[in-house]
Amino acid sequence: MASSNKHKSISYAKWGYIFILPFFIAYGLFQLWPMFQTIRDSFYSKMTVGLIEYPEEFVGFDNYVDLFKEGEIFTYFGNTFIIWIIGFIPQIFISLLLAAWFTDLRLKIKAQGFFKVVIYLPNILMAAAVSMLFFAIFSDIGPINDVYKSITGSESPYQFFAHITSTRVIIAIINFIMWYGNTTILLMAAIMGVDPSLYEASEIDGATPSQTFWQITIPSIRPILIYVLVTSLIGGVQMYDIPQIITNGEGSPTRSSMTVVMYLNRQISVGKNYGKAGTISVVLFIVAAVLSLAVAAFNSKDQLAERKAAKLKKKKMKGALKI
C-alpha cells in the first residue's frame, strides 16, 4: 500500500461525531425504539389481567376511536390545562416583577446573588418531596388546619384534598413555587440583553419606570416571553408527579385533578392495558409535538422579522445617504 503524499488539511470533524455518538446510541436504544414500540402498541389490543395474559390482536384504529368516543381524555386535557393556567398566571407575573426589580439599575438591590439562589432553590428539590411536604402541611391534621381551626373556632378541619378547587390550587401553587425561580432567571437574562442605551435614552426623555417597563422591556423580551410560555405549556401538558402524589394517583376528588399523564399511568400501573396506554401516548405526543413546532415556528418568524428590519434599516440608511 502506498501512502499518499498528497497534502491534506487535517479534519477534526470525525471526533465531533464520535463524541456525540454515545448519546445517539442511548437515545436510539432507550427512547426511539420504545417510542416505535409504543406507537405499534397503540394499534393492538394488548392487556394482562392478574395472572392471565390476553393474546395480542391487531385492531387498527379501534383504540383511537374508542378513546375519543369515551371522551374521558378531553376532560383530562381540560384538567391539566386548568391546573397549569392557575399556576402559570402568578408565575409569569411574579417572575416579571422580580426580574424587573433585580435588573433595575436605579434600585441597586443588595445581595442579589443570595436572593437569586433562594428563588431558584425550590426547583432543585424533588417534586415528589415537595408534594409530600404540602400534603402534610394541608392534611386534615396538619398545621394549616390547626391555624384554620383556631381562627374560625370550627371543630372539624377544612378538608383541602376533598374539594375540587382547593386541590387544584394546591397543585398549582406547588408548580408555581417550583418554577417561578427558573422563569425569573430566564427573564432576567432576557432583560439584561436589552440594549442599555434604550433605557438611558428613555430616562433622559423623562419616562416613568412603568412606561420603561411596558414600552421598552416587554416588547424587547417578547421572544423570550413566548419561549417561556410555550415551554411551560409543554411542561404543563406532561404534568404528572405533583398531582400523582398529592392525590395518591386517584386524581381525586371526582377525577378533577387527574392529568393526561396520570390517566396514561393508570392504564399501565393500575391495570395493564398496553394498547390503550399506547394510544394515549401517541395522542399526547402529537399535542406536545405541535406545541414544540410552534416554538420553532415562533423563533424562526422572529428571525425573519429581524432580518426584514435589518434590511429596512439598510434601505433607510441608503436613503438617508442619498439625501
Place this chain on the structure above:
Amino acid sequence: MTKLKRVLAGTMCLTMAGSMLTACGDSSSSSGSAADVAPVEQKKEGSEDSKNTIKIYVWNQEFQGLFRRYYPEYDAEKSGYDTTKNEKTGTGDDFLKDGKKVVWVVNENQGNNYQDKLDDALKKQADSDDKVDMFLIEADYALKYVNSGYTQPLKDIGITDDDTKEMYQYTKDVATATDGTLRAVSWQATPGLFAYRRDIAKEVLGTDDPAKVQEALADWDKFNDVAKKMKDKGYFMLSGYDDSYRTFSNNMSKPWVENDTIQVDDMLMKWVDQTKDFTDNGYNNKTSLWDDTWSADQGPSGKVFGFFYSTWGINFTLKGNSLEKSVDDGGKEEVGNGIYGQYAVCEGPAAYFWGGTWLCCATGSDNTDTVADIMKKMTCDGDIATNITKDTQDYTNNKSAMDAIASSDYASDFLGGQNHIALFAAAAPNIKMDKTTSYDQGLNEKFQAAFKDYFNGNATKDEALENFYKAAIELYPNLKKPS
C-alpha cells in the same frame, strides 16, 4: 446556516416531546386461560442455593412474627431472635434448625401492589432457578391464585384431609380450586365484631356490658339511633366512611363479577346511603381506612364510639393504636397505657367477616417438604393454635381448640377482661364465602374510593358510580360495565 439551525431546533423539540413517550415495554406475549388449574410445568430446576432457601412472599410482618415465635423448627439463636421479648433483635437472615435459610419478600398490599409483584415472580417461576416456595394470599383475591396453575394441590405435598379436619369449613371452601383440590390453608378464621369504647358506652348508653350494648345495636335502625345519641354527646359513632363497608359487602346477594360484567349489589348501595346519612349528620369523623386520622381515632385522643373489626384487627391493629406510648417507643401493652383495657366487643348489627390470610405452596417450589411442615405446624396443630390465641388474642382456625378457650375462663386484658373468643366461636361457623371472586380486592377499594366524592359532596351518586366503573375498568381492562 439559519435553515440548519431551524431544522436542528425543530428536531430537538421533537426529541424532547418524544422522550415522554418512553414507556416500559414488556413484550412477553404468552397467553393463558383462566380455567387451567393444572400446575404449571417447570422448565428449569432450582439452583443449589434455591434448594436451601425458603423464599416467602408476604405483605406485612404479621406472619413473620407468628412464624418466628411459634414454628418449632425455627432456629431462634442463629437468626438472632429474642425468645423472652418475642422479637427479632438481630438483623441477619432467618434460619431453620436444619440450616436452611428463610428469605422474606415484603411488598405493600395497597393498590394491588403485592399482587403485581407476586404475579411477576410466579410467571417467571418456571424459567427461574431461584424458586418462590410459599406465598400468602388474602380472602379478597384468594380465588385468583387458588384457581391458577401457580399453586400446588396441598395433597400433593402431603397435607391430608385429616390434617385439616379442625379447620372452619369456609376457610377450606374459599381455598378449593375448580378441580376440587385444596390449595391453601389459613391459621386464622376472621369473623367480625363491633369493638366499642367502654367509657363512652357508659356515658351515653349507661352501661358497658357487652350483652346490653349489643341489644342497643342489634339492627341498623337501632344502630342509627345510637349514632344520634353519640352525636348529641359530642362523640362520633364511626370514624370514617369505610368502617361499616364489610358488614354490607359480606352480605351481598350476588358476586362482584359475572361473565366479565361488573355487578353492583343492592347491599353496597345501602352502605352508600347509610354512609351518606352518617356523613351529612356528622355521625362520623370523615376518615378513610388506614389513614393517620383513622388510626388516631382509635387512640386515647379519639372521640369515636366504635370500630368494625375482625379478629386480626383487634389484636393486631386496634391494640397497637389504643396505646398512648407505642411499643416501639418503649411503651407496654398494659392497662394504664392509653386506653388499653377500655375496649369491648359485641356482635353488632350484622354478621360479617373481614380478611384472613392463607398460605400457598408455589408450583415449582424446591422445598415442598419444609413448606408442608410449616403449614401443618402453623395451621393444623391444635397446641400451637391454642398458644397463638392465648398469647396474641388472635382467633385461630382450629374448631376444637377455639371452643375449648371459648368455654374456659379466658379473659382478654385488652378488652377489659372480656372473653371475646366466645363471641368469635359463635360467629365463625356461620361465615359463608360463596360470593367471592378474584376481583374483590380491587373492586372493593375502587368502590370505596369513588364514593368518597359522593360523601364529600363533590359528586352526585350517579357520577360517583360512573367514576367507579372507570377506575374498575382501568384496573381490570377485561371487565365490562353492565349495559
